[in-house]
Amino acid sequence: MLDTIKLKYLQGKQYIKDIKNAPMREAFRGFPIIKNIEVNTSCCPTGALTSNPTTIDMGKCTFCGNCKCEAIQFSNKYKLASTSREDLIITADISPEEYEKKAIKAKEEIKKIFSKSLKLRQVSAAGCNGCEMELNACSNCNFDMGRFGIDFVASPRHADGIVITGPISENMAFALEDCYKSTPDPKIVILAGSCAISGGVFKESNKLNREFLEKYPIDLYIPGCPIHPLTFINAVLSYITGKIK
Amino acid sequence: MNWLITENNKKINTYEIPIISIEDLRVEISNLRHRPIGFFGKQEYENVRLYVVLSDDKQGKLMITSVLFSAEEKAYESLTKDFPQFHIFEREFFEEFKIEPLNHPWLKPVRTNQDKYPFFEMKGEDVHEVAVGPIHAGVIEPGHFRFMCQGEKVYDLEIMLGYQNRGVEKLLLNGINNRLAESICGDSVISYNMAYSQVIEALSNTSITKRAEIIRRIALEMERVAIHIGDMGAIAGDIAYLMGASIFGTTRTLVINTMLEISGSRFGRGLIDVGGVNFDIDDKMSERIISMLNTVENYVDKTANVMLNMPSCTSRMERTGVVNKETTIALGGVGMAARASGINLDSRFDHHDIWYKRQSNTIDFKATGDVYSRCLLRYKEIKESIEMIKDFIKILKEHQDGLKTTINELTQNSLVISITEGWRGEVVHIGITGENSELIRYKIKDPSFNNWYMLAMAVRNNGISDFPLCNKSFNLSYCGNDL
Numbered sequence A: 001m002l003d004t005i006k007l008k009y010l011q012g013k014q015y016i017k018d019i020k021n022a023p024m025r026e027a028f029r030g031f032p033i034i035k036n037i038e039v040n041t042s043c044c045p046t047g048a049l050t051s052n053p054t055t056i057d058m059g060k061c062t063f064c065g066n067c068k069c070e071a072i073q074f075s076n077k078y079k080l081a082s083t084s085r086e087d088l089i090i091t092a093d094i095s096p097e098e099y100e101k102k103a104i105k106a107k108e109e110i111k112k113i114f115s116k117s118l119k120l121r122q123v124s125a126a127g128c129n130g131c132e133m134e135l136n137a138c139s140n141c142n143f144d145m146g147r148f149g150i151d152f153v154a155s156p157r158h159a160d161g162i163v164i165t166g167p168i169s170e171n172m173a174f175a176l177e178d179c180y181k182s183t184p185d186p187k188i189v190i191l192a193g194s195c196a197i198s199g200g201v202f203k204e205s206n207k208l209n210r211e212f213l214e215k216y217p218i219d220l221y222i223p224g225c226p227i228h229p230l231t232f233i234n235a236v237l238s239y240i241t242g243k244i245k
Numbered sequence B: 001m002n003w004l005i006t007e008n009n010k011k012i013n014t015y016e017i018p019i020i021s022i023e024d025l026r027v028e029i030s031n032l033r034h035r036p037i038g039f040f041g042k043q044e045y046e047n048v049r050l051y052v053v054l055s056d057d058k059q060g061k062l063m064i065t066s067v068l069f070s071a072e073e074k075a076y077e078s079l080t081k082d083f084p085q086f087h088i089f090e091r092e093f094f095e096e097f098k099i100e101p102l103n104h105p106w107l108k109p110v111r112t113n114q115d116k117y118p119f120f121e122m123k124g125e126d127v128h129e130v131a132v133g134p135i136h137a138g139v140i141e142p143g144h145f146r147f148m149c150q151g152e153k154v155y156d157l158e159i160m161l162g163y164q165n166r167g168v169e170k171l172l173l174n175g176i177n178n179r180l181a182e183s184i185c186g187d188s189v190i191s192y193n194m195a196y197s198q199v200i201e202a203l204s205n206t207s208i209t210k211r212a213e214i215i216r217r218i219a220l221e222m223e224r225v226a227i228h229i230g231d232m233g234a235i236a237g238d239i240a241y242l243m244g245a246s247i248f249g250t251t252r253t254l255v256i257n258t259m260l261e262i263s264g265s266r267f268g269r270g271l272i273d274v275g276g277v278n279f280d281i282d283d284k285m286s287e288r289i290i291s292m293l294n295t296v297e298n299y300v301d302k303t304a305n306v307m308l309n310m311p312s313c314t315s316r317m318e319r320t321g322v323v324n325k326e327t328t329i330a331l332g333g334v335g336m337a338a339r340a341s342g343i344n345l346d347s348r349f350d351h352h353d354i355w356y357k358r359q360s361n362t363i364d365f366k367a368t369g370d371v372y373s374r375c376l377l378r379y380k381e382i383k384e385s386i387e388m389i390k391d392f393i394k395i396l397k398e399h400q401d402g403l404k405t406t407i408n409e410l411t412q413n414s415l416v417i418s419i420t421e422g423w424r425g426e427v428v429h430i431g432i433t434g435e436n437s438e439l440i441r442y443k444i445k446d447p448s449f450n451n452w453y454m455l456a457m458a459v460r461n462n463g464i465s466d467f468p469l470c471n472k473s474f475n476l477s478y479c480g481n482d483l
Helices: A002-010 A096-103 A108-114 A130-137 A170-182 A194-198 A211-215 A229-241 B022-032 B084-097 B168-174 B178-183 B189-203 B210-238 B242-263 B283-307 B311-317 B325-331 B335-340 B371-396 B447-459 B464-474
Strands: A032-034 A055-057 A072-074 A118-124 A150-152 A161-165 A188-192 A220-222 B004-006 B011-013 B035-044 B047-056 B061-069 B075-077 B100-102 B127-132 B144-150 B153-160 B414-421 B426-433 B439-445
Touching (some): A002 B283, A118 A229, A130 A161, A188 A229, B022 B075, B035 B061, B035 B084, B035 B426, B035 B439, B084 B325, B084 B447, B144 B464, B153 B447, B153 B464, B168 B439, B178 B189, B189 B414, B210 B371, B242 B283, B283 B371, B335 B371, B439 B447, B447 B464
Parallel strands (some): A161 A188, B075 B100
Antiparallel strands (some): A032 A072, B004 B061, B035 B047, B426 B439
């Protein structure tokens, strides 16, 4: 018993106090900074990079850094999410600060219903366990997402929305749709990770079935491979509260 | 010659691989009694060639042979009846090539046809079934579990997987793609990427720099440390020792954040490429790693000492989810889970990796095959890996030969078997090139492919409420199995 109490003081407080302005390590590859110079697109494993004009589609990007050159640098800015698929395509004239301000457009009714409490059901649809581990990390003592009223729940019946990870395999298509239908209205759908948004490195596979994404509206796109917990928490917080800072 | 003898990461010519009859294969396997690590088909015009790879762990050798099935031959007498380790391999082979192993005791789908899966049934009074999945209560990958229970006692568990199938082996034939290789199984980024890179490097006669070899191994051991700490936290959570869950959780963050500092990704994505590594570990980073490891070791030691000795914790872990040695051998269990059941199997040492030196930490380990044993072994392996990383960092200074080498063309008609000991166990990648030096077959075997049946056996005769605990103690991969 005494040992357990000692343990309590071993690490001290571990939680990140200001999650919206949490510092990020320099090495993190986040928001791409682009100059409009011609680039070689063959280095991109997912076809996220285009030349003339130079753009990066964060919905496809795995943030591997293969394309790093004079024209493309990756900043350590981690607020990457957007409510619109088109906005994820970054061009030379977009700065991270500008992007942050505009990317997430919170709807009034969402703010009204979910701003204090949002329960999510996560569906791994052929996710590689990278995004799943990071989503689990969102609830650990460092990030402690629960303090904002955001939690993962066991059943879609208890949920206000679903978070999809993975490129959605043929074998998971039915279960995913079933889960969506089991979630009571009003509900939101969040795509987490480049696999979910675009198929990522698996987009050429013939074992995928991404019809779900055409059938149902998507509320929030959260890029990353895998998504960083800070990216996820900030995205969801901005979406349900409408506040960026 | 019925076998071609080869080694880990050694290129062989496909024309030198013998072709024997299935009867001879049965006799050979019965005489040799080595472990299967590869059993897969390849279409050759209208024929199907079945490659069989056995691992001689004592000698550190690999043995390969093949059996040719003509278009008319659609069946053979199953090997599983005599050698149960082959059960899952034969099922996989049947599913892909429709060549039936006759009298296979449970010839069920591996990755397809979930709606027609023939589950075992148990009948009688008080008997009931519990179906769980594919979507589970927690944030984990999908799979379906069917428990057959009497009251709360589990008689049998059947595990149906395949939900994660993305056709990875086929995708890998499209060209060299390290980003795909590390996304096959996102909790074993380094092990998968390393195995993949070693296959391509051996196929193209590329030898990478010593510095790159060491950095890869530092990353591999850091991955082991991080996941084992995370899993000890998960086990602590499942036995309601929440202090452990919190501390292990935040301690893991220290390790993966250091990985972020090295490679720009918390799981080391983008670190390894064919031909070497993309990021260096300089003197300053080496110091950062060592001071991080010292902090981590302190936290892990203190927490593990409480958790592994407090009766209210140990009573939940001891004698829960036991898999004995005989069962593990029969099922062909590998890796950490098999070691916890008393089987000394570690490809880092069995297939002699020159960079590794055995540390003393795991030698006095007493394997009991229960959850406690798997938890204790994780603790010991964390300690061992920390020592290894410190050793690697010491020798890193002596090797200043650069990070990356340009790779050559792939050689034609070659085959390479590469084994990397990930934190779960051996990750086996096999690549075959054709006439035009292009990859024509890529085969992956995750340790989970063998070990899912160990989990099914572990749950037998336990209360159903102990299933999550048993499951966490193994922490097997769904996507590594489904590919």
